[in-house]
Amino acid sequence: MTRRLDTQAVRDAASAIAPHVRRTPTEHSAPISAAAGRDVYLKLENLQHTGSFKIRGALSAILSLDARERAAGVVTASAGNHGQGVAFAAQLLRMPAVVVLPHGVPIAKLTQVQRLGAEPVLADGGYDGAHALAQTIARERGMRYVHAFDEDAVIAGQGTLALELLEDAEVDTIVVPIGGGGLVAGVALAVADRRPRLRIIGVQSTSADAFASSYAVGHVVERPAATIADGIAVRRPSARTLEIARQALDDVVTVSDEAIARAIVMLLERHKLVAEGAGAAAIAAILEGNGHVGGRRVAAVVSGGNIDPNLLTKVLQQGLVSAGRYLAFRTWLDDRPGMLHEITGVLAAERINILHVGIHRLGPYAALGRVGLDVIVDTRDRAHAVEILALIRGRGFRAEELLDTAPPE
Secondary structure (H helix, E strand, C coil), rough: CCCCCCCCHHHHHHHHCCCCCCCCEEEHHHHHHHCCCEEEEEEHHCCHHECCHHHHHHEEEECCHHHHHHHHHHEEECCHHHHHHHHHHHCCCCEEEEEEEECCCCCHHHHHHHHCCCCCEEEHHHHHHHHHHHHHHHHHHEEEECCCCCCCHHHHCHHHHHHHHHHHHCEEEEEECCCCCCCHHHHHHHHCCCCCEEEEEEEECCCHHHHHHHHCCCCCCCCCCCCCCCCHHCCCHHHHHHHHHHCCCEEEEEECCCHHHHHHHHHHHHHCCCCCCCHHHHHHHHHHHCCCCCEEEEEEEEEEEECCCCHHHHHHHHHHHHCEEEEEEEEEEECCEEEEEEEHHHHHHHHCCCCEEECCCCCCCCCEEEEEEEEECCCCCCCHHHHHHHHHHHCCCCCEEEECCCCCC
């Protein structure tokens, strides 16, 4: 265990784990900087071994175990990324490992835990249920429990990414996604002795804001956690990480899942980088945080890239819709030959790409002598969508926009 949780503990953890982790790049993002009106740097932990920063804390904790503890093995509860980190570290040291995951965990994360040689166990009750079962397994099998965020060595390990970041970029603000608080606490410790002082902003989804709520009232509170950012979907932070954060954070902001989806799309489209919801949350906060993030040279921790492919498909669709890159509208046509060609001809003449056409002859969308028509088209942005609606209406067609509609899979 780390003797004292401070900046030196983070440096010690960095030395211990350096041979086994990737020193991930910190890159300046021209497109995000232009959109945000400030210099934005990305700490790309989605390119880390196992696809997440969590390997840092897991290695820090497991490397600190004595011979007896290593022989007995380790057990942990995880939403996926921490479990992969523990499995990786245990495989490295040839130790037995059990990873308890909540039912519904993304298949990609479950599969990777298995590939790394750990024993996966599924539990009901979300992360809390997995945590309780993991503790039971630890007692019954005599294994060492490695907490995902409420453990000194884990916190120190997570903070090591901030040391790398500050060697690679001069920033005045670091934006950090928060679940249970281990990462943000580690970052706070890593930069505690920096002068001038850096601003630290935490970010959560509005659909899983237990840490933000706890930070606001000054003590741990429990909140629902249902978000596309499953890596930070924690219902209850730890008192330890909250205490460290309250001393060091400048603010904790929340962003919508829609904003996170738009950030995922931007990373994929402009940087060719895949991020999970938690990994894109910091970018969403910088782009859409209503000015709360602040700073002129801002670093976003892209904490992970382990998104389930099926979820990625849905997120990309929703993100494109939310960003105005699709327009879905409904219109009504006289039920006679040539009318469909007439409206598609209007779109084709303007070189508008049609993605989907659905015709309704029955039900509430149709009337005697008329048919309902649902159309989805490609758009450049929201302003272009408004132009297309005006074009359709200007040619005599009634058109009602369908909101929150993605192209069919």
